[in-house]
Amino acid sequence: MRFQLTEDQRALRAGVRELLARRFGREALRAAVDEPGRLDRALWRELGAAGFFALRLPEERGGVGLGLPEAVLAFEEAGRVLLPGPLVATHLAAGEVPGAAAGEAVVADVGACGLVEWLAEADVVRGDAAGSVPLRSVDPLTPLHRVPAARGVDPVAVLLTAAEQLGGATRACELAVQHARAREQFGQPIGGFQAVKHLCADMLVRTETARAAVYAAAVTADPADIDTARLLADEAAVRGARDCLQVHGGMGFTWEFEVHLHLKRAWVRTHRAGDATESEERLAVDLLAQSS
């Protein structure tokens, strides 16, 4: 058992992180917030060229030929930097929708809750988007439409969404710790106060527990493992962003500071894979199946 990242996986993660830092840094993030609803097609093609969408497509079909663990690492990095766009839907369409693998096409999916992300920018929509109505999305980086017909969700989409949540949770913890070390009040860094320190410790505990669950689900692709990953990662992302906001005090409540973007995106992702109660119900039934 070597349940740790391999050298190749570390290199892949570093490569994705480097690409995203270069192409979607802080300024690009601000620019995207200032122009809501517009997708950067040049970046999309660059992601395609780097193999982001074709990662799991077999080499003989023009893909990179890697597996779910590698896809999870790439999506975790995307979640870290709040990379916008229907990333999961386009990744899943690679090999099925022409142009998706190369980043030439933008693909949107009708989700389990009857929501569609990035409908107006999509070249192809999978599922029945008839009767769609735009709504004023809480997340400035995710335009949303409501549609009457919901669509079943691929378990891989659930897992990759959990990977994005994990990346967001990791980032929120880092931001909180950076601030707690630098910000001084009462003559000392606030991270020296246990009330603050313990918030940060709990963020890390939630993140690392979710990480083990998400990576294990990537290895096994087992449905109960994926439901587990989803519940743990949603919790780590939403509560992590909330606690990060709290640690930043008044700055945390501003539009300027990026934590609200993490929180809002985390909320959007919690609905992409259907209600959490469905995962809970399936995991309850899983207990009975094991005991009989």
Add this chain to the structure above:
Amino acid sequence: MDLAHTPEEDEFRARLRKWLGEVLPTLPPKPSPDEWPGRRAYDLGWQRRLYDAGYADVHWDASPTMRLIFLEETEKAGAPYVGAGFVGLLHAGPTIAAEGTAEQRARWLPPILRGEEVWCQGFSEPDAGSDLAALRTRARRDGDDYVVTGSKIWTSHAEVADWCELLVRTDPAAAKHRGITWLAMPMDAPGITVRPLKTLAGSAEFAEVFLDEVRVPVANRVGDENDGWRVTMVTLSFERGTAFVGEVVACRRVLRELAAEARENGRWDDPVLRRRLGRLNAEFRALWRLTQWNVSEAELSGGMPGVGGSVFKLRYSHARQELYDAAADVLGPESLDLDRPWVLDRLSSLSYTIAAGTSQIQRNIVAERILGLPKGR
């Protein structure tokens, strides 16, 4: 990143499983929890069988993955847990193995492995709990002996122990972490009084130990004089390593039993309870994955379990309490009956966020040693 086992590990598991199938039916009946001499004999007897079958030193010499397999399989088969052997096998023994002289290893390690001697731990004091380094039990040198006076508390198995791994202050003038020494104290030495403490669950798990001019040979000192804090840290990292593996396996079994019981008594129809059990399933599945993650990390780094154990302990101790609170909801009013299953476990789970470093101390460790936040007051 994989969860597959090597042929060697699979072979180890198969052999262990076969042996457990043979040996467990031959064990004597479990003694009552309050019958200490009986518990000592039962626990040591199990250790002796492990020794005879070649599994005695699995906690010390086997790879982290083999240890994980051992703990997983023994728990799944319903084998006895280390019990009275806990301190010897998981605290004092590893410390002596790492820090003791050849002579000390030869004297103390074989009886631990053969299930002949029981160790207890004399660390905490009435005025030194979380602040362990504030301990005040004094040892003054007198010829070839230390003369020890003071008191220890929360000492598990003190009534039936042969030896005590004892932390004493040998230099009161030094900074508090610097003046501490690690001694092996024979529990039959004159001047030792053991007073059992009753837990809120009604059981006698631990005791107070009073020391009045107890003579401990200098030859029983492990590590240098005043170097006991460093020696002790070796011990504590063992405690937070794989110590809870068997318990996570056990919690997952309890959860399945709870689901079956809820189905039986009709409470399964309550969606709130059902989803709570589903979420606990996610929780313990994730804790099992975190265990595998930590074990693989230890395996690849070749090192001792590190502060990652604190992350695990924080999450696990809380989850265990949630589990037994859910058990009470499955039982309903029956949860007030001490003769029902899980009711005593619910009471004993209350110690988990306190023992072996409170959750508050664990959060300080995580924040300071992993996240690099400043030490504060």
